[in-house]
Amino acid sequence: MIENLLFELEMAAPQVILGLVNGAFYALLSLGLAIIFGMLNVINFAHGAQFMMGAFVAWMLLAWAGIPYWGALVLAPLIVGAFGVVIERTMIARLYKLDHLYGLLLTFGLALIIEGVFRNGFGSSGLPYAPPAAFNALNIDIPIMFLPGYRVWVVIASFLVCLATWLVIEKTKIGAYLRAATERPELVQAFGVNVPRMMTLTYGAGVALAAFAGVLAAPIYSVNPAMGANFIITVFAVVVIGGMGSIMGSVVTGFGLGLIEGLARVVYPEASATVVFVIMAIVLLTRPAGLFGRG
């Protein structure tokens, strides 16, 4: 009996850890979505495409300019974030006063266009991007499993970035402005804060978070134009479960659902892609505002 239980635990432990790695990506991506939705009221369907752009920019930096992983980790979010700023200024800013649906359709169209452009340029099979050898020092090699150091790094990096973002929004003056502008933009503007510029930078920051996740993902997954589309639907479910626009909610649910998905892969693999949506349905029925949502 006890032996049996131990065996089950031994089976489950590696899956829980692997689930955390996926959860790290869910958390980073849903965090960006939550920030953008919370501040701008825009459902950013292009988030998956921007995640993919982050991975591609990392690949381009390495292949064309010889800039290694660490450089890409800083540069790619800046480059893709700047792209986000341009998109916000030229297109999304015109939709703030309209229904959510317009922003959703615009960003969905953008996502299709961006993916199409990358598919035409680079094909669909993907490009190789090797994880930096330095991470081998972090390798965890114990009898029940081998965990590559790079995956350990992904969890750590993702957790730190999520924490930093939460601190900025909840504990700093800029964050206070942002939160105030979400509630009463006219009043904040009246105090001399440039609200439209703040919105632009918020969108850029959300997009940069997606690109950062993309760089983290490049050595793990094949760098291909569909890599974001594979993630984005699940990530939207994460945002809905966590509560639309809730920063804490998206991070906690991101990691949590990664874990649950990881366990589903052992118990009933066929359902691993659906389990998140089952949970979403249950949460919507019992707590329509999401686990951490207000209202």
Added chain:
Amino acid sequence: MTMNRRTLLGAAAALPALGGLPFRSARAQAANTIRIGVLNDQSGTYRDLSGPGSTQAVELAVKESGITQRGVTVEVVQADHQNRPDVGSTVVRQWIDRDGIDVVVDVPTSSVALAVNTLVREKNKVFLNSGAATSDLTGAQCSPNTVHWTYDTYMLANSTGGAMVRAGGKSWFFITADYAFGHALERDTGNFVKAQGGEVLGAVRTPFPGTTDFSSYLQQAQRSRAQVIGLANAGGDTINSIKQAAEFRITRGGRVKLAGLLVFITDVNSLGLEVAQGLVLSETFYWDLNDKTRAFTQRLGAMPGNIKPSMVQAGCYGSVLHYLKAAGDMGVAAAKASGVEAVNRMKAMPTSDDAFGDGTIRADGRKIHPCYLFEVKAPSESRGAWDYYKLLGTTAGDQAFRPVADGGCALVRS
């Protein structure tokens, strides 16, 4: 402003729908026009190995068949089935009912291929399948309107699986894409392993499409203590499986071997030789196999995305070339009138093309040609771009595919 927004929204809403629509709608009535529809994945994981490259190969076949010099017009159209059987069926139905398409070509993704197989038979047109893997197309679900050209799951099991078993891999665990293709590949390879005295310890079914992280499945496979982890998947799934197996050092110490049961050259290119080296795989066409394949690749010209042709794209070329020969032989009007008769004529004629050499088509619709076992070169062995394979062995056509009596095809029994 409002108008602009409306236009934009209309365009955004129409985009996903456009992918599934054929590109032409007017139905010309000329009796000496053959219409070929290339249906495959234009936007997803199988795009590089089929996609627009398949259409390019079909166009080369039309040009080289010489049929247009005899006053016959051949029109080639293409569409995206998005790897979804419902989309594929809708496109083919419209193609045949509205656009007068005579031949449907390629159709990777077994679930879509099986749906199209039934539909084309119902309408008595011709189905030249190159991209799909399931051996059911010439087995339980065989059709007098279908030729299955390039490869199938039995051939892969026989060639790659056989090589693994001979090398001592007696116990297997499968990581299987959870749809018709993965199931067929797992079944055919499992049967083969058992027939050789090996055992199958288990399998894990991964959702398709949409699985990107295979590390959990790889660890489960490793824990089964199987000697061989069989990857019954394709395209992006195989790439991610192999990439992550290297990352998790699944094969270190040499106790466990990874068997990529269906690996295309485009997958090897995506993985890079550093990760893919040593991988054993089976194909029926490799661009650098001999003078004829090199000449064919040369004539095909630059491919979309600057890739070398895959065996699927070569199969589109070979099958359409042979169909046009048969149609020229029996008369275009007769070939258009009955898909069954056109396919019968194709079966009665020996095949010959630069991509696959000489061959035949069996009564059950199976194209017969040799199958090659390759090993992926190490980076140091590769002499240039796309120099990826070294030949380990060749299985003759009559040995490579499932014996005609074992498939359970009704066409053979009657």
